[in-house]
Amino acid sequence: MKIAVVDDNQTNLMIIEKILRKAGYNRLVLLTSAKELYQCLQLDAVNAEEVQFDLILMDLMMPEIDGMEACRTVLADERYSDLPIIFVTAMGDSNKMAEAMDAGALDYVLKPINKVELLARIRSVLRLKQEKDLRKERDKRLQYELDLAKQVQGSILSDPIEEEDVTISAIYKPSFELAGDLYAWYPISEHRYGVILLDMMGHGISSSLVCMYIYSALKDTITGMSDPEKVMKELNRRMYQLQMPDHLINYYFTAIYLVLDTETQTIEYVNAGHPAGIAIVDDEVKLLTDGCCALGFFEDIDVTKGVIPYKQGARTLLFTDGLSEWLEEDYEDAIARLISTLQEKDMDNPDSFLHQLQPSMEPHAAPKDDLCLVMISTNV
Structure with a gap:
């Protein structure tokens, strides 16, 4: 002393x-x-x-x-x-x-x-x-x-895919050290890819831990079941297992999961209470709205699967509400802004897409909410 x-x-x-x-x-x-x-x-x-x-x-x-x-x-x-x-x-x-x-x-x-x-x-x-x-x-x-948990969380995110028939990539800007957004994709077979984007309720350590729990089941669920209806029901079952009746806060997440088949040229998907994905299919705009409620609320859920065929190619954008809320600060209609930007030629890179949306945004600026977008482009 x-x-x-x-x-x-x-x-x-x-x-x-x-x-x-x-x-x-x-x-x-x-x-x-x-x-x-x-x-x-x-x-x-x-x-x-x-x-x-x-x-x-x-x-x-x-x-x-x-x-x-x-x-x-x-x-x-x-x-x-x-x-x-x-x-x-x-x-x-x-x-x-x-x-x-x-x-x-x-x-x-x-x-x-x-x-x-x-x-x-x-x-x-x-x-x-x-x-x-x-x-x-x-x-x-x-x-x-x-810091260690952040490194682990970052390491599990899927690497970009650049194949002859498809390109899949993402951009991720967490608002906190640990975020509640998660994306992943897996080859299911030679011409089929399963892609998921989810948004866990809340932020911080607890949401990140629940995200890791769901991630531990993703690969086996997607590659083993593949079908969007079955995958969403299985993820809901696993999430519902975490619910504790005596706790005031129960966790849930929204998600959008799709299976892209470049051989049959179809996109099968389920939207579980998530912002509607946007697909530009043969120069026509399709919103990915079919699906079910958010996962984790109920033990049993009814699921409706959407199917989108394409002939000349498809460009699909999946995003969390952090992106649309961020755009709403400057644009009256965030979805219209997303669609018009996605329709531009050669817009298949997430970084270029984000810069085109908001050129004034600093590259390393942290958004108010977790911001994540996934882009999927087919090459026909």
Whole structure:
């Protein structure tokens, strides 16, 4: 425990030193001005092992630089923003003391110094500092775990597919470190591909964990069942297993799942309460609206499958509501904007598509909600 005592009066320094040493605080640094304190903190920046204060006891009225200014200066440095400061002062003006506390000090002791009061306030402030240090350490560990979870979450997203007959790619802009959106696609057979985009309720760790739970079932479900009706019913069954009647919050997700068959030239899909996907099929606009309710609400659900045939090619856009809500800030009809952009020639790259939608959006800007879009283009 290292304490800095700052006072321009040598007698006061001697009194405080005696009180502290008798109480067992032996690592003391006695300073006569704020400038000396600044110098010590500069040394701290060079060699943290040499000078590391756990607490500053500082006189409020000092020549050149008073305690108020010194307190603000020290706490303004990010390295010392949590350093506890107690003013030791003869000033009894309540307005001045309120101003001193507003400057960032945690407490104050009036002169002449009452030994019992001084030590009690020191113990109180040091307990607070210990709690802050523990919280910072917990936050540091949590941030490490969040970063790791973010890496894992990013690693499971499907890589782009560029085959002779189909191109599938996506763009993903989470609003938080961990997001509730997820996309995946899998080859089912030589000419068939299963593609899913889902949006879990909420954000953060809990939604991300539920996403990972659903992801663990996706590949086997899609490649094993493939049919959109069966896949959605199976995902609903798995999601419903998580529901707990005694909890106020139950998780659910919206999703849109399609099977593209480039040999029969068909798109079979089910939309489970998700924003309607858009397909440009033989120069005609089709909205992917057939389906069912969001998954996880009910044990049994009725599912309607939509089928879209094509002859000359198809370009399909799947997206989460984060994209349409983002567009609605600047456009009255977000869907019309999406359709007109998708109809433009050579618009089969998600990055180009997003830039064409909103050229002013900064490449690395985080949206207000998770933003995800998947583009599927057939090559006939």
